[in-house]
Amino acid sequence: MNYFFKSAVTGAFLLGTLTVNAQDLSRKIPADAMAVMTIKGNNFLELMSAEEFNNTFIGKEMFSKLAKEQNNNYNSVEDFGFNLSSSFYYYNQTNDSVSYNCFLAPVKNLAQLDKVFEQSGKKFSVNGKLRTFFNADSSKIMRWNDEMLLMVLADGRSAYFDRPEIRERFGMSVIEVPQEAVAVDSAATVDATDVAAAGDQVMDASEVMVDEPKARSRSKKKSSHAAKSRKTKLKGKKSAKKSYKKKPVKVQPAEEAYMDAASAAAEAAAAAVDSAAIVVDTAYSYYEDKNSPYYKDKTIKTAVVARWTVKMIDDAFTGNGQNSILKNADFTKNIDQKAEATIWVAGVEKLGNAFIPSTTYLKDFNVLSGYGTANAKLYLEEKSIRISSAMTFSEEMGSVLRKVHQRKLNKAFLKYVNEDKLIGYMAYSMDTKAYLQEYPKLVSKIYGSLYSDEIGMATDLFSLVLDEEAISKVIKGDGIFIFNGLSQKEVSYKSYDYNEENFETTEVMKTKKETLPDFLAMISTEDTRLINKLIAYGVKKEVVKSKNSYYEVTIPKSPLALYFAIKEGIIFLGTNATEMEQIVSNTYQAKVSGRHKSALLGNNYAAYFSPKRLAGKIPAEELGSPAKIEKANKTLNSLGDIYIRSYPMNGNTFAGEISMDTPADQKNSLKYLFSVIENLK
């Protein structure tokens, strides 16, 4: 079922029919959703029709897997009954007691969707146009009608269900802080109580549930493995997570259960029964024991959560959308109709606080302090595939970032960039002085509440010891790293030869090729006094060799040659002597197109990589077999140029973008993406 649903949603996400319709379900998403992912079916469909998708390797694979697993014969993603031309959503709604992961899909053909469930043996209840499906333990509930399908995976939060007053309210057993290690152990083991087995109870509680005999028997079988594996997983974190001893019911100690099982196994040995299996089974039946307080607690929790979920789903289906996410201006502002997919996060700090465990160790740290809403959008455009992202900060953080990012890249760098030679570059510009002044403030904000005195002193000391102004003159804060390719150098090493007579060993010198990077780096400086002193010291110690107007750094035993020079407020560091000579003699031939120029000078961060130019330049020794070389070069050749850039701060919002050019011979970005994935297989 899981696979079916995933496939259906994936397929649906990728496609749609040609009509844009008004069946937008975003009004069904609650206003307090923490994160929302939107997939615009129609946008995908404009790039690839359902029929075209069915014939892609992903489509074919999906159908053949479904055919094999469920004996169903689907020929098209349209057979699932979803409205592929509308938007699909995932959202998360979390409060102090429960976290819901919800998938919302537009339905086009109710009968088709019903058939999908029927064919996979999933029984559901029917109430007019409404259909409801519960999995065995009610942790997954799906409801659909002729308009939409909502699947909710709910998880009761242990921080809430461990609170004494809550346990009392729901009639759960009392928990105590453990006195000894043994108690911890038994609690942890019990935590593995099979959740699936709790299904029965929940059904009584929620009443609407429909029995699902086939799935239940299967899930039961699986669950004995699940219980076993969860047990092992829990061992590591038990002490941190659940250090409780549960009372008051008399419990058969876990060890005893295992002992019984072991002796039972010993008796059965003659019958050639796998003793290990017996141990597990017996242990499982112990967890299944309905008199065990763990089982009861789990059942209560599952039932409570299931009731909440049903209520939440009821609201979604009957609600009038008055309190929907559409009331959130930041959400609506960030839904771009042109984007194929969008992820929107209501508040990174809020999300972090909801999911970072609230242990005593972490509660005073606020790493995400000052992080506001965030979003990421995927665009599959004619000429490029682009992901843009943005994060809004608090005024305090925003002002820090604005100050730090006020510097622009040194224009003079461009005199030493030749885009015909390079394979990629990375450039960054920030204000060293602002950074050194503002950074301590950020640190005290993160750790402030816990170690306010210590941090206060440390940050003061930091400012006292460092002369921000002076440092910022030596290293201004902008730099560029240009990657020109790879080169090979021969190095010798000692090895042994053996004579055939008596395998006597003789030491021999052999040679091999080392692959080295070829690069040029530049950083801006104003005050070169310190650097000059360092050079003089290096020359004296014979680590640095003067080559008239530039220097060579000698690294012992290293085949990598490094040259550097200081000129016009730029420190150059590179691997190519000729290039360095051209730089100091003003004969370097620069070439920078408008696109690179604006990327480099207009942003605080810019990076570029041309996979095509790297193709064929990776030494065969680094890749191995000819087949691997061919595949690597083929992949590199099929990829377009990649650009990464940040935008200038806009208010308190910091935004960036990564894009890859779509090769000219490709019909569109989506089809191109499919072809790249297929080639990678």
Added chain:
Amino acid sequence: MIKRNLGYFILILLACVFSSCFQIIEEINVAANGSGTVNLTVNLSASKTKVASIMLLDSVNGYKVPSKQKIQKEMDEVVAYLKNSPGISNVKKTVDLENYIASVSFAFRNISNINNVNQNVLKKMKIKAVNNSSYSFSPETNTFQRSYAHTKEALTEYNKLKPEVKNVFKEASYTSIYRFEKPVSSCSNPLAKVSKTKKAVMLNTGMMGLINGKTNISNKIVLSK
């Protein structure tokens, strides 16, 4: 075993990003009366440029990089221990920090002396290892035996390593050479080669095969009477 001990030692030393390799060579000369000499060599020369740059750092990929002094000191400790071990004499070491080649050689009264030594050397170096290899020689039957059993622990430990470190082992090789006074009449391991004089047996294999258990280096060598 010393060889594995040194293997771990190299692992700590070598945490290279690029492909790099090392060689472990184990030479044992056995006299007719069962006494003999051992020469163990670890050669990192092929990776010396990487080792040299790593040596400049304090730690790489979470592993502490030992200083030259520390390497010398640990080798000295191994030598000191060997000198005090029963049946072991004439212990010598050479450490070539130019080419990163280290070797230890010693004489033994009886080959069984090596078996006890190895485990204790490992303990001394605080390295967990299972003694899964042993040597024996019977002058009466003229049979030299190297027993080796792969332990899953080797693979478990290997799997725990970071991918960059794992790469170090991919091209590493292990060579064992056993020399005798009498000609070899049979040799059980198909991977082993017998020299022209018939008095030496060599087995050369990749370290990966030893780690994942695909290569067995057990060998029963019967000498002619």
